[in-house]
Amino acid sequence: MAKKQTYGNDSIKSLKGADRVRLRPAVIFGSDGLDGCEHAIFEILSNSIDEARQGYGKEITVTRYADHSVEVEDHGRGIPVDYNKREERYNWELVFCEMYAGGKYNNNDGGNYDYALGLNGLGLCATQYASEYMDADIRYDGFRYTLHFEHGENVGGLNKEPYGKKATGSRIRWKPDIKVFTDIDVPADYYTDIIKRQAIVNAGVKFIFKNEVSPRKFETTEFCYENGILDHVRELAGEDALTSVQFWQSEKRVRDREDLPLYNVKINAAVAFSNRVHLTEYYHNSSWLEYGGAPDKAVQNAFVYQIDAYLKQNGKYNKSESKIKFQDVEDCLVIVMSSFSTMTSYENQTKKAINNKGIQEAMVEMLRHNLEIYFIENPIEAEKIGAQVLINKRSREDAEKTRLNLKGKLTAKMDITGRVAKFVDCRSKDVSEREIFIVEGDSALGAVKQARDPNYQAVMPIRGKILNCLKADYDKIFKSEIITDLIKVLGCGVQVKSKANKSIASFDINALRWSKIILCTDADVDGFQIRTLLLTMLYRLTPQLIEEHKVFIAESPLYEITAKDKTYFAYNEREKDEFLTQLEGQKFTIQRSKGLGENDPDMMNLTTMNPKTRRLIQVKPGDAEMTAQMFDILLGDNLTGRKDYIATHGSEYLDDLDIS
Known part of the structure; x- marks a missing residue:
């Protein structure tokens, strides 16, 4: 039996050197994964x-290599890596191998950087420690310096040679260590996103991204915003x-507290209002x-305060109307602050948020002041902004009333059998076997009701064609009795994506009362349209049901072929031809299959229910984007897309048109 170890004074251990990062990367980088x-x-x-x-x-050039290594090259002053008399050590040891060492600690007293993104002296050293290897090539002060590191340790010391060219700068190439991070396959999209953002907030700096797509073949993308965030907001x-x-x-x-020192803050803001797009985006030290x-x-403080003041001063509120909220402003605001x-x-x-009280107060003061002047100097634009914010506010409040009414309607406890017209439930309470057939009309209801197994199959009839849920807004959708x-x-609620209706009825897949939702419509043009409208409703209101493979289509036969005492059901033209080939030389009758309501119960049970x-055709999510595009073209407001699609593909459907 293994001896149990005691917890005592010798149990305390400190991590040293590269182990401080290699064994605990999430402390520095926020995660040991791809992030x-x-x-x-x-x-x-x-x-x-x-x-x-x-x-x-x-x-600045950033290169993504196919082997997951990365290179960043700049044309700055280079990194001082030679001997440091004050520290009595080489600077390369400090910046590459020492945590909390760097040249940006004295910025508040007029140091080497007015405003620095890297402040803590951690980034270069921590990344070196977390690398499989790192190579540094530095041109500084008339010399070229090279360094090589492996798994956080220097190999070969500092190499120094005279450099006759005037150019200075640094080129760092390294490969993140898969022994440190669980994933090092950083996608090209990350690079383009982060580089574009840096181009936006660093006006006039050109960023070049080189992506190795095959051995020694690179795709190159350049980003440069001459006017920085102003160009971005215009775009x-x-x-x-x-x-x-x-x-x-x-x-x-500013200062963050009365007893803390003063420091400099610089604020840039680009602002516009739009009823088409909205965005709030913030950067600090880029x-x-x-x-x-x-x-x-x-931003929330300043914009709500100033726009509310404008609305009050100009009598824009209705009597006893409530004050605007930031959501009403945000829905038409485009602002980028750097x-x-x-x-x-x-x-x-990881620098994803700042909490300086001094910076926040300076921003509030600057935004309020500029908004006040802007409204005075641009009365027409102020009028447009106020009107749009009020439209947003009143729409939000109307939607909230609808939400509350509907939430009560959808979530109230009720006897569904008694409260939903013509719904026929089944006996079983076991959700894993319960099926619901959604059928078109009363005649189909009668046929399916007789053909079903009442133990586990329920029927819900649809009265006519339901609303097109892609073209209608939520208020109109939820006024439809068929849909509600x-x-x-x-039983599972709905998934609504708009802010105003975010909690109409909390969607819960576990509350779904059925193992299968089966759409059962006639095999004709009207039946196909009703099926498509039902799928559209499920796609918009309960997409997770499709993602979880809960939705099916009952495939109805197109033809009944009778020969002697046998009946064959053909579900398409190919099957019909195959049966006719088999029956060659025999007497048979063939007829187009009747609608569901005209089928006898035995046939319905055989072809549709049993x-x-x-x-059954399982409805799969497939490519969600392609599905959304096709639904938009065929059923949405994309009139141009629909016209183009019909012009291109219309001839393919001529044989299926019901023009008799």
Whole structure:
């Protein structure tokens, strides 16, 4: 039996050197998965960006190699790596192998960087520690320096040689270590996204992305925004924006608390209003603040305050009308803010949010001031903004009333059999065997009802063609009794994607009352259209039912072929021809299959209801984007797309048209 180890003074251990990162990468990079690997790449890119922002080199090249290695090259001042008399060590040891070492700690006192993305002296060292290998090629102060590292350890020391060219800069190539990260296959999309964002907030800097798609063959993409965030917002808002694009700037000294030191903050904001697009995007020291923090709070405060003040002053509110909320503004707001400071409190090393009180207060003051002046100087645009925000507010409130009414309607406890017209339930309470057949009309209801197994098969009739759920808004959809009855019978609620209707009825797949939802319509043009409308409803309101393979189509035969005492059912033209070939020389009758309501119960059971002999087509999600596009073309508001599709493919359907 193994001896049980005791927990005592000798149990405490400290990680040293590369193990501080290699054994706990998530502490520095936020994750030991692909997200963490991506953040390590951004750490190296950040150093090059800081150089370019200081005016040293206006071009940065990022190369993604097929073996998952990465290279970042800049034309900045290079990295000082030679002997440091003050520290009595080589600088390369400090920046590549020492945590919390770098040249950006004295920025608030007029250091080497006015505003730096990398502040903590962690990125380069941590990425080196987390690499399978790293090679550094540095041109600095008339010399070329090269270094090589493997698994966090230097190999071969510092190589130094005279460099006669005037060009300076750094080229760092490394391969993230699969022993540190669970995944190092960073997709090209990550690079293009992060590089584009950096081009947006670093006006005039050219970023070149080279992607190795085959051995020594690279696809190259360039990003450069000469006017930075202003060009970006113009691009987003387009020519049909509600207002012109505004660009505001501010720079001041702030502090986060009375007893803390003052520091510099610079704020840039590009703003427009649109009834077509909306976006709020924040950057600090060029790092994208995915979770916002201080800027998000400042924007909410300033825009709600100033627009509310404008509406009150100009008598735009109705009597006793409630105040606007930020959601009403956000739905028509396009704003990109890029701020810089010499002191920053990020939520963590991954830099996805900042929480500086001083920065937040400076942003609120700047935004309120500029909005007030903008409204005074541009009364026509102010009128448009106020009107649109009120439209958004009133639409939200109407939707909320609809939501509350509908939520009560859909979630109230009720006897479904008694409350949903003509719904015929089954006896079984075992969801794993319960099936519901959705059929068209009362005649089909009668036939299916007689042919079913009442123990586990239920029937729900549809009265006429249901609403096209792609073209209608939610208010109209949920006023349809047919649709709300269907939702009640399904029992799982709906998945609504709009903000205003976000909780109409909480969707719960576990509350679904059926193992199979079977659409059972006639094999004619009307039947196909009803089936398509039902699929459209499920696709928009309960897409997870399709994703979970709960939706089926009952395939009805097209032809009944009778020979002697045998009947054959052909489900398509090919099967019909095959049966006719088999029956060659025999007497037979063939007729187009009748509608569901005209079929006798035995035939219905055999062809449609009985699991042993029926044919069901499982509705699969497939390519969701292609499905959405086709639904939009055939059933949505895409009139141009529908016209083009008919012009291109219409001739393929001539034989199926019912034009008799």
